[in-house]
Amino acid sequence: MQAFTPFEAVAGGVLIGFAAVLLMLAAGRIAGISGIISGLLPSSDMGSDDTGWRLAFVVGLISGPMLMRLLGWPLPDIAIEASVPVIVVAGVLVGFGARTGSGCTSGHGVCGLARGSRRSLVATVTFMLTAAAVVFVVRHGIGG
Structure with a gap:
């Protein structure tokens, strides 16, 4: 696990927020990567x-x-420890989830929450709980 770097974390968050606001102001669009x-x-x-x-x-x-x-x-450094089939299945599941949820973490989590959208709050909580459950199962169940 890498050390926490608060400057980089804050700078990255500010840049993501700025990009989302700029896209909304310039084009009237939500910065949801899956939709884009x-x-x-x-x-x-x-x-x-x-x-x-x-x-x-x-x-x-x-x-x-x-x-x-x-x-x-x-x-x-990026180290991907999963096999190609696992990555492909994960990508398909994420794509299916983004399509089913009418958006992804960037659209709902960054833009939707900032706009006070209840739908985005439910979607983001669902994303986060599902991610936590998957990590728990993989690390302590089937992988552990």
Whole structure:
């Protein structure tokens, strides 16, 4: 487990909040990553006028860490201990959950809670309780 780094945690939170507010002010849209990405898919019923800001948002998500690295900030080491099939199944389940819950943790947890949405409160509590239960089962049940 890595040491707690309060400066980086606060800076990251401020940047995420700023991005969410900026997207809401500039485009009137919620910064929910699953919705942004699904709007880029060919089967989406979104209009083509949405493509520009959606692509810019996704490019920003990807290029941000690269820019930080170029500026000399160290990036954390990432170690994925799960097998590829487990990762694929987990991704499908998360996608299904985001679709069923009409949004993901960024849309409900960051934007919805900030707007005082009761639906987002229920969704976020459900996400967090489910995540805690899964970690408990994996670490102390089937994995432990």
